[in-house]
Amino acid sequence: MLQTSVSNHISHLYNQQVRKLGIGLLYNPSLDLYLEAHPDACDYIEIIPDMFWTDLGTGHPSRFREIPSWIKVLDQFAAQYPLTSHNISYSLGSAGIFDRVYLRQMQEWHQRYHFAWHSDHLSFVKVHDNQQHEHNAGLAVPVPYDYEVLDMIGGRINAIKRCIDVPFLVENNVYFIDLPDQELSEPDFLNELSNETSCGMLLDIHNVYTNAVNHGFSAKEFISQLELDKVIEIHIAGGNEMGGMYTDSHAGPCPPAVWELLGYTLPLVPNLCGITFEFHESYFHLLQFDGITKELEKARAAWNLYHT
């Protein structure tokens, strides 16, 4: 009985054990009061570590200046919930830039906050100008899906895994233009990356839906092409239309199509450990407390059908 219960709560990603956590929220400051009033609404908190410090730039002797008021909130969460880390600055796809100082900073934060897993996007944010000065693009720029990029990103994931001994997940991306002459499809790229590095996948269902709307393909077909036993986490979110495109703006509640895709996916992902609801604080007014609770309850009802 005990053995069954333990195996029900542990998933194996190659040699790493991952705990099934349940339903999570991506932290934003509008959640402080919500979580105070509804501490049991979620099972874990996902944080973007970069929000908790000011990065003073490459070469600065004490580069990551922590923001005390934010750290206070984070320490409270750490005492109350399991935490996962959703990074935005590994910048896996940057040509010629891999930030080992950032990696060391994250190594320290893993020792401090014991994240159950960590992740970043299949994209890049750091770029060089023609003087070799480093800049931040301010948004996740998609990478071309070819073998040269696959090898480069694979090498970086292996470097991350050598330093930080918890599962590392890569999140599928949003793109608004089709890059010509790519050697691989996005699912094939993710499958190969996962097989080469034993990284897991963070399947953002709203990102798949966004690309499917903008580029006219079947979201279910995309999902079915992934090696779904590699999916450890799912993101769900909402979006809105801008300039004739549908965007991944995290604008409030999930659209019905995302709930339908979640229901389609959940029976196919045996190693899933968490479903995280993401919204941006600027859209809090579209949700308010009741709206957040409603999204989390719907996610939990879906999770309970296949993953308790």
Ligand SMILES: [Fe+2]
């Ligand atoms: Fe996401």
